[in-house]
Amino acid sequence: MPRPAVFLDRDGVLCEDRADYVKSWDEWRWVPGAREGAAALAEAGKALVVVSNQACIGKGLVTRATVDDIHARVREGLAAAGAPLAGLYLCPHTDADQCACRKPKPGLLLQAARDLDLDLAASTFVGDALRDGDAAHAAGTRFVLVCTGQGMRSLEILKHSAEESDRPQRFHVARDLPQAAKMILKWDRTGYARPPEYGAAHRDDAD
Numbered sequence: 001m002p003r004p005a006v007f008l009d010r011d012g013v014l015c016e017d018r019a020d021y022v023k024s025w026d027e028w029r030w031v032p033g034a035r036e037g038a039a040a041l042a043e044a045g046k047a048l049v050v051v052s053n054q055a056c057i058g059k060g061l062v063t064r065a066t067v068d069d070i071h072a073r074v075r076e077g078l079a080a081a082g083a084p085l086a087g088l089y090l091c092p093h094t095d096a097d098q099c100a101c102r103k104p105k106p107g108l109l110l111q112a113a114r115d116l117d118l119d120l121a122a123s124t125f126v127g128d129a130l131r132d133g134d135a136a137h138a139a140g141t142r143f144v145l146v147c148t149g150q151g152m153r154s155l156e157i158l159k160h161s162a163e164e165s166d167r168p169q170r171f172h173v174a175r176d177l178p179q180a181a182k183m184i185l186k187w188d189r190t191g192y193a194r195p196p197e198y199g200a201a202h203r204d205d206a207d
């Protein structure tokens with residue numbers, strides 16, 4: 001039986017987003033509440049899968065070995081909080097590589113679904129960027145935009161481009177990962193609620 005997953009973007013959802021990339025474990029700062037939010041989802045039986053663009057590797061700013069070391073610590077920190085990861089998928093490429101995995105492409109999610117036998121239609125992607133939403137849409141998962149990281153900026157961009165944009169206009173918004181987790185777990189109890197039309201000044205209330 002394919003199982004439901006919650007895909008988690010890394011920068012801006014789990015750790016604070018840095019314009020110059022997280023280049024070492026010293027630069028990693030957990031977003032407050034992120035581990036607890038992830039743990040609530042894991043306890044409810046969701047497969048937790050991180051899907052992350054790390055163009056810093058392709059740009060030669062950080063080695064793959066360093067990123068792998070950071071991710072080993074991330075896995076440890078999450079597991080210690082009760083949120084062991086089912087998988088962690090990253091794209092090391094830059095736009096110039098034109099790969100199939102760099103978000104907004106859905107490659108990372110599709111690969112995870114194949115490897116881990118995930119039910120994409122019953123899964124949710126939690127991210128702070130519009131390209132996360134685009135990847136979710138292309139993979140056929142639900143999407144929750146969080147306001148941490150670049151989330152507020154993403155909302156602003158959407159507001160101004162809603163007319164001409166072909167981006168999916170319906171999506172959920174949560175303050176942060178803990179609130180996104182509450183929303184997702186509420187859907188388990190009451191059924192999935194179709195997201196509001198963007199621009200209706202609606203903010204999902206999971207509290």
Ligand SMILES: [Mg+2]
Pocket residue numbers: 009010011012013017127128129149
């Ligand atoms: Mg992000």
Ligand SMILES: [Zn+2]
Pocket residue numbers: 091092093099100101102
């Ligand atoms: Zn890639």
